[in-house]
Each structure stands twice: as C-alpha cells, then as structure tokens.
Amino acid sequence: MKKYSLFSLVRNALSYNENWEQAWRSPEPKKEYDVVVVGGGGHGLSTAYYLAKEHGISNVAVLEKGWIGGGNTGRNTTIVRSNYLWDEAAQLYEKSMKLWEGLSQELNYNVMFSQRGVFNLGHTLQDMRDIERRVSANNLNGIDAELWYPEQIKKKVPVLNIGNNVRYPVMGASFQPRGGVARHDAIAWGMARAADSAGIDIIQQCEVTGIRRDSGAVTGVETSRGFIGAKKVAVVVAGHASVLAEMAGLRLPVESHPLQAFVSEPLKPMFDTVVMSNQVHGYMSQSDKGELVIGAGIDSYNGYGQRGGFATIEHTMAALMELFPIISRVRMLRQWGGIVDTCPDACPIISKTPLKGLYFNCGWGTGGFKATPGSGWTFAHTVACDQPHELNAAFTLDRFVSGALIDEHGAAGVAH
C-alpha cells in the first residue's frame, strides 16, 4: 500500500492523476480461508481489518454480494455519538467513539470525522427527566454529556425554533460535544484499503447462498462463485441477518424494516452541529457540501426492499418543519432507504451461536453506523478468541432466553 500524503498528491497531480494505484485488489476466491466474513459493509470490513491488526489473522475473505459499502453503510445519515444510557451499551459505543477519533491517522485515509456535537432534544417533562438521567449516567461512565436549555441551544443553533407556537415545544436537550458526523463511504473504503494491504481478500459480487455444516460445526459457505471453505464464518449482514440465519437453521430475534434518509439541495451554511429528536421523529445536520442531511424513524412494516413509503417522509418533514421553519421551501434532492435489523431491546447481537465456528453480528437496528469500528473490533475479538470481549459479553444471542436485555429504546429508539 502506497501511503497517501501531500507529497503523493503533488506527485500524482504532476502525472495527471493517471498513476494512482488501486486502493484494493479484486482477487479470485481461494479454496479455503481461516475466516470468511459475510458482508462487505463497514462492519464486515472493519471486522476483517481488526482480525489482521489485533489478532494477526490475515487468511481472511470478505464476501460481498453487491459492492462494498453499498448497503446501509452508504445509506445512513452518518451520525456518530456514544451517549447511551446503560453501562454495557455506553462502553461499547464509547469504544467505537475512541476508535473513530484516531481512525484517519491509523488508516491513512481521511474518514472526515467531524466532532461538531450532537443535540438530542426533549419536548416533554418525561423527555427531560430521561435526558437528565442519561446525562448523569454518561458522566458516571466517563462520557461527555451536558444538559442544555432552550435559550442556550438557540444561541448555538439560531435556526431552531424554540417558541411555544408548535405542538411539541423544545424544552431542552442533551449535548455530546464529541459527537458528530463522518464520511460514510470513506470508512468503508479506508477499512477496505487497510484490510487489503494486510493480505485480506475482498471479494465483491459474491453472494452467499448456503452455510455448509458438518456435525455441529461450519465447514464453509456456498456462494454464487462456488464453495469456499472456512474454519470460521462471521456473518455481519445487517438487514439480511435472518436470511443468513435460516441457512444455518437458526432463528433470530430481529425484524427487518426500511429506514429512510434524505438530502436537500445544497444551501449556504446554516448550522454547524447535529440536532436529533426522538419525540417528533426527525434529525438533521448539514454536510460539507451544504446539503441538509435528514433522517427519520423506520417505516412501520417489515421490508427488504431498499426503499420506504411516503407516509414516513411526510411525517419526518412535518416534524422538521416545526423545528426548523426556515426549511419550509427547501427542496429535497435525493431520498433512499436501507434495511435495518431491529432487535427487541434496541441493542445489537455480537455473539457466538449454537453452531461451532459460526458467529453473528447483527441487530444494530437504526444506529449501526456510529459503531462501525467498535463493532468490528469486538466482533474480531469474538471470532479470533472464540469468546466475547468484555465489551460485548452482554450482547449475546442468549440474552433473549436468560432475560438479561439491555433496554436502550430511550437512547436508540428512533434517533441514532
């Protein structure tokens, strides 16, 4: 891997940018690997990257049925935060936040991580009680969190309507200064480039169609490009988790829903932070290009089509119009949907399974993007050591049988 630097930029500019090397290879699959990672999104690629970096396992293939980062990694609103309520979740997302903070340097790839702060608004007395509780819990966990009142928020976000002329007036917010946004494609491409240079094969256009087993252990995967043997299979496929689980005869507690997002036409800078609201279902930030990046809650029904319905668009726009009256005439440029796998307790599953050598990382629901590096880091540990790291020990498949759920609906239910 040739290092990206100011010097390489100048050198390649002088040769009309015709001599950049490919960021990753497109190799033919080998007959067998130590680990096959199913799913070439951010989580899958970071799993592969940390398998090589932290555990020295580089005989690894990442299989992707489409193109890398083309699923939910490329279909979200790129918000990163770690202000979760419960200790287990807070520590997991905070690990991810810490990894984000060093990622551009580590990967030698600018992931454009911009810690511009994240507001989670409260609109009712109960919202404010929950926010105060969550801010206190975050502080006890060593996570930055502040309680803000409407006049303070108005100074930082002048375009926000804090008046009483709306159905759900803003009563306050939690603010995480270290939260922010990152570039969605860059995390996939940066992880892919780093994993590839460690010797990992990234194989695109290769769909897994079956999981081969022999006496309670996996032996490999059937794919659209033939059988690929594997000592361990690590599945991290977001919305299609149940489909892969069925191939192995497992049932998961997840349901797949469409989750939509939108961007507006580019506008002049109007606010420099992220505003989210669980109560009225909407959140917004402004990209470096000036587009408003807008997200919503999931479409209510189960769905595998990567698109949602107008009912949700209307609901989201109505909510944001009340919060930001200034956007009433802004036109939306693009709209898209991803398939998110929601868990009953709004927390992920990073776990071993009853089958030896089969691991699942799923159930991130609406908020997986922020966890991309932390998810890969803990999943790589789980796969390499055949047991979870203490950070993901609570996020097992068993918790739905034991009842040890981690209820993060307050911090994750709608907002991400």
Add this chain to the structure above:
Amino acid sequence: MLQIDCPWCGPRDEHEFSYGGEAHIQRPLAPEQLSDEEWADYLFHRSNTKGAFAEQWNHAAGCRRWFNVVRDTVSYRIQAVYKPGEKPPVACHVNRADGGAE
C-alpha cells in the same frame, strides 16, 4: 405508500392503519410449562420472512379492527387480505412458533 383493503371498510390509505407485526403467533396455552427457550421463541424470535409474509394490521383510524395481510416484503405488494382466525388464502410462510401450545 400502501393502499390496504380493510376487510370491513374497503381500500384505504396506509395512514389509517397501524402495524402489528407477524401474524399467527399463538399465545401459549400453558405458559408455566414452557422452558426458557420456548418462552423466548414466543416472545422474541420472529420469522422475518423475505418474500410472502403473513402479518397483522389494525385499521386504527377507521373501524379499529385487526385483520391479516399477506404481503411480499421485497416488492411490498399486498397479495391477500383476510379476517382473524382464517387461514392465509395464498401460499406464505406461517410461523411455526406455537409456544408449545399444541
């Protein structure tokens, strides 16, 4: 946007309905006899079918009654609508989790 044909009121806009998830999940007749695994299966595990899927809808802003729909979860096309207690009129996956009731 879906147009849903309520068995009592006729075709209406999706706005009028609320979603009730997978259909044909039977409440266990003897919950005290269930193992933890069976109880988890009843409470949490779902078929999450890709393709023809039997699900429940409630006509919340209409007659407020529940009914079942078979809908393709990829194309979102509604294939059949039928009343509670009836069997799905078209081929689809039906939940096997009866919570040990039978």
